[in-house]
Amino acid sequence: MKNNNNKNEGLYISFSKAVKILKVKPHILLYWEKKIPQLRAYRISNRKFYKKEQIRLLTRVKELLEEGYSLEGIKKIIKKEPSFKPSTEKDPKKIIEEVLKELKEIYKNL
Numbered sequence: 001m002k003n004n005n006n007k008n009e010g011l012y013i014s015f016s017k018a019v020k021i022l023k024v025k026p027h028i029l030l031y032w033e034k035k036i037p038q039l040r041a042y043r044i045s046n047r048k049f050y051k052k053e054q055i056r057l058l059t060r061v062k063e064l065l066e067e068g069y070s071l072e073g074i075k076k077i078i079k080k081e082p083s084f085k086p087s088t089e090k091d092p093k094k095i096i097e098e099v100l101k102e103l104k105e106i107y108k109n110l
Contacts, residue, residue: 012098037058042095
């Protein structure tokens with residue numbers, strides 16, 4: 001029996017899940033990544049993952065685009081909004097260790 005509690009909701013969200021959450025096509029998300037550096041996904045074992053704060057930012061980008069802003073305008077807005085200031089980056093090795101730990105926990109609960 002699967003254990004679907006919030007414990008399995010890790011810090012990282014896969015590219016495919018992000019596409020579903022945002023209800024956009026994959027090529028749109030890739031385009032946003034190219035234009036707005038804060039949106040670049042992390043690559044782990046050749047798979048893309050986003051932090052939850054990046055998903056919040058992606059959601060904000062989508063909202064602003066729907067309001068008629070250009071990506072250049074959105075970049076300026078993001079720089080001004082304190083909630084979207086870049087956080088201090090973790091060591092990539094630490095990130096991989098965290099993801100592996102979460103994947104093992106998910107596997108254990110299957």
